[in-house]
Amino acid sequence: MLVATSVDAREPFKIFPPKLDSRKSRWDSGMAEAHQAVAFQFTITPEGIDLQLSHEALRQVYLSGLRSWKKRIVRLKNNVITGVYPASPSSWLFVVIAILATMYTRSDPSMGLIAKIQEHLPASGSMSMQCQTVVSAVLFSTLLWLSLIFTMKLCLKQLLSYHRWMFEQHGNVSTTTKVWVMLVRIFSGRQPLLYSYQGSLPNLPVPAIKDTVKRYLESVRPLKSDSEFERMTNLAKEFEDSLGSRLQWYLKLKALWASNYVSDWWEEYIYLRGRGPIMVNSNYYGMDFLYVTPTPIQAARAGNTLHAVLMYRRRLNKEEIKPSRIPGTFIPLCAAQCERIFNTTRIPGEETDTVVHWQDSEYVAVYHRGRYFRLWLYQAGRMLSPREIEYQIQRILDDPSPPAPGEEKLGAFTAGDRIPWAKARKEFFSSGVNKRSLDCIEKAAFFVTLDDDEQGMMGDDPAANVDRYAKSLLHGKCYDRWFDKSFSVVIFKNGKNGLNAEHSWADAPIVSHMWEYALATDSFQLGYNEEGHCKGDVNPSLPQPQRLTWDIPKQCQEQVAQCLAVAQPLADDIDFHVFAFRDFGKGSIKKIKMSPDGFIQLALQLAFYRDRGVFCLTYEASMTRLFREGRTETVRSCSSESCAFIKAFENGEDLEVCRRLIRNASEKHQMLYRLAMTGAGIDRHLFCLYVVSKYLGIESPFLKEALSEPWRLSTSQTPFQQLELFDFVNHPDYITCGGGFGPVADDGYGVSYSLIGEKIISFHVSSKHSCPDTDSHKFGTQIRKALHDLLQLMTINQSDAAGSEQNHSSKTQNKKEL
Incomplete structure (x- = not known):
């Protein structure tokens, strides 16, 4: 932007850059290359026009534009290839x-x-x-x-x-x-390219009402008394015979023209219309390597990590990433969620939020010690090297300037309730310098936090420190993450890293795929020199990272404090326990001819029963990406078969009886999982029927009760998708512990687990301190014991059967006496 200034007619008329506010050190321009020089300047004199060109600035503008046109050509070419595939x-x-x-x-x-x-x-x-x-x-x-x-x-x-x-x-x-x-x-x-199969994926089918109702009643039978189940059966029968058919007709009509009859409503009503904090309740996190920190230098780790993430974005834009498939098969999965990994932000609204996606930006927004920076990651159309990014990050770390009034805790807006944030955004951030700075954050490729804390498995109590590491990634200080961004990369002072991801735009496997690539590329491709710095040379002529400027009035600062007052107790209430179970893994489970996922789910059921003495409605996330724009479905892991096994096992029944029952329970779980994957699940269908009923203004006692039941045990497996990037044999310590999420119910547990290689299973257990009935560490102990007990049940030798059976019965008798 150039400013014309009126002067005396006898003086030359000049067009020149404006004087900057003392708080701004350089232009607020859309190109990093324009920070240091003006592309042209001309002066009107009696002799004519004196035109001066900055050839270097024009060259950089040209190269940046050339990169943009190359991207457009590649995108056009890929669209043609994908269109005819x-x-x-x-x-x-x-x-x-x-x-x-x-x-x-x-x-x-x-x-x-x-x-x-x-x-x-x-x-x-x-x-x-x-x-x-x-x-x-x-x-x-x-x-x-x-x-x-x-x-x-x-x-x-x-x-x-x-x-x-x-x-x-x-x-x-x-x-x-x-x-x-x-x-x-x-x-x-x-x-095939990444999106080659999108036009060939089938649409998600609408299950028959009678099938959904039947499966629902089967799922709640072990959780209700005879009288409660009879009442629920009558409600279900009445719904199926009357209102259900009418709602189903509208749902089938939607399925005819919509790519997916669930996903848009799921995103809007489950995520975007939620008015409570998304921090803890919705966002989730991913961890660094558990046992290894490639470098202790914070800036160096940031250099390699950011460069690796940008390499992934480049491959994503070129569609060079192979389409995801069901493991061990050639069946493709939907890749639609990949489109919004970068340059995406959740924008608050008073009634509902919106997810906004922009074209690729060439910078990231960085937070450090209460200040916000714009960090350009491209110069003259090329990506900065890891060493150059490290150099720029170090400049931010060395910047002694204090935060502006109200700037330090501004991120608390994204951690509190959504309505206050929406109102404040409209009142204080709709114009002027605040709007420009907020736009910079929201349109950034992603968000980066340079954390002053040290985290990871370290010190005299590594187990407790890992728990604190998980809590830090999930919520931090409640104001040093931008929870609305699609994802935020966190780099800690000791070189540990991690990420926090917003949930509405995509599910965990999408972010996990990107994070696996970043971790592997950081350590095994880019690497570090002997001093722990990024490899390569430094270009000292790079423009300084740009401080974002704010004008936060007192009233806005008070609202920030109110949001922080809502978020802080929520964060403090979270109880985390993270551990890597190394006694055995999926290799041992496969030897007993059981599904590893089914085995772990039964262990979680057994652990919960021992912890609380009852069974509960259990949520296990399954994907529906076999279908176009598919997201998730619920596997109701607590079944009549699993309850029958656990009761028999805890009551000291004959070992052969227990083995038969556990295999029945495992087979039932696999069947439920397959039904969920193939569009025959229960919960998404009931959810959409409920949405239709609300549009029609009709109350359904059956749907209201069915969808209001609490998930006291919410579980999810985070699978490794790119095993070829890691070498668990030669580099066994280079394993990530996966990621986790907060509890869904106030009196329940959230459990995320990952099967790492053949010998390790990682667990992330969350609950709330405020609930006297939950304890994440205690539940973690129960999980370990349940895993050992189930494996022992299935591997015990016949010669030891009598003695073990006697010991099993003795333990049961002792429990009864206690």
């Missing part, structure tokens, strides 16, 4: 040549259509007969090619709608499935 653009030329070749053999493959096209050519009078024939043949070939592409996409979509293969036992594959596998391979094409 599973065919390739070059196949068009093959079809054209084939049609022309058959025509020269005096045969007509178009059955007269080429002649019809030739008759209606608009410029036929200006072309020779031969030219008209060729043009008509090319047009016919193009139409034929597009028809073949449409047919192939349709066939692939129908093939991907087949899910019976999931329910077949290993080693007992039907002929239908074998033929299906062959056809999918034929129609899947070769070398």
Whole structure:
């Protein structure tokens, strides 16, 4: 922006940069290259116009623009490739040549259509007969090619709608499935890009009302008394026979035109319309390597981490990331959530929030000691090297300037209730310097916190320090994270890192995929020199990171304090226990021919029963990304089969009886998981029926009660998706402990777990100090014991069976006496 200043007519008329406020050290420009120099300046004199150009500034503007155009061209090319997939653009030329070749053999493959096209050519009078024939043949070939592409996409979509293969036992594959596998391979094409399968993924089906009601009643049977279950059955029957059919009709109508009948409502009503804090209640976190910190230098770790994340974004923009698939298969998963990883922010509203996504920005917003900075990560169209980013980060760390009044705890707005933040944003951040600075944060690629604390497994009490590490990643000081950003990278003083992610725009596997790549690239590709600094040279001419400026009035500062007063007790109330279970892993579980996930879920059920003496409604997250724009579904892990096993096991029943019951429970869990993945779950269907009822203004006692039941045990597995990036054999300490989330119910537990390699299972257990019935450390002890007890049950030798059975019965008798 250039400012014209009026002066005496005898003096030269100049256009020059404005004088900056003393609190601003450089331009608030959209390009880093314009911070140091003005591209041009001209002076009007009696002799004419004196034009001065800054060639270096123009060069940098040119290079930056060139990078932008390259990105557009790559995006256009990828859109073409994805649009014609599973065919390739070059196949068009093959079809054209084939049609022309058959025509020269005096045969007509178009059955007269080429002649019809030739008759209606608009410029036929200006072309020779031969030219008209060729043009008509090319047009016919193009139409034929597009028809073949449409047919192939349709066939692939129908093939991907087949899910019976999931329910077949290993080693007992039907002929239908074998033929299906062959056809999918034929129609899947070769070398797909990230979004190649999006147009071929099937839509999520709407389950039948009777099936959903039946499965719901099965899921709550072990949790209700006979009288309660009879009352619920009557409510369900009344709903199925009357209101349910009407609501189902509207839902099927939506499914006809919507890409996914669940996802938009799920994002809006479960996430964006929530008016409480998203910190702890919605956001989740991911950890660094548990046992290793690649460098103790904070700026160096930030340099490699930020560069690695940008490398992932570059691969994402070029669609060079391979499409995600179901592990061990070639079945693709929806990649739609990947589109909003970067440059995305949740914007507060008084009634509902919105998720806004911008085009790629070339900077990140950085928080350190109460100050906010804009850090440019590109110069003259190229990405800064890790060493250059380290240099810039160190400049921020060395900056002695104090925070502006009200700036230090400004992030508390994003940690408190949403309505006060929405009102304050409209009142204090809709214009002027505050709007420019807020726009800088919200439009940044992502957010970065340079934390002054040291975290990780360290000191005299490493276990307790890991728990504090988890709490810090989840909520920090309640004002040093920007919880509205799609994700925030946290770099601690001792070089440990981690991230905090907002949940509405995507689910954990999407962020986990990016974070796995960043961790592996940081340590195994980029690396550090002997002093712990990033490799490479420093360019000292880089412009200084730009301090964001604020004008926060007293009234706004008071509202920040009120938001912090809401967020701080919520953060203080969280009780975390994080541990890596190293006694055995999925390798041992697979040897007893059980599903590792089913085994862990049964262990969690057993641990909860021992902890509380009752069973509870249990939430396990499953994905529905087999379908277009699919997100999650609930696996109700507490089943009649799992309860029957636990009661028998705790009552000292015969070992063979317990083994039979645990296998029944595991098989039931696998069936529930498969049903959830294939669109036949319970909870998303009930949720959407409830939304329709609200739109129609109709109250349903069945839906209201079914959806108000608390999830006192909320669980989720965070799977490793890129095992090829890690070497657990040669580098066994380079493992991440996964991530976690806060408890869903005030009197319940949140449990996140990861199967790491063949020998480690990590657990993140959360609860609330304010509930006298929950204790995360106590529950963690119960989980360890349950895992050992279940494995012992399934691996005990026959020769030891009698003695172990006697010991088992003795322990049970002692429990009864106590």
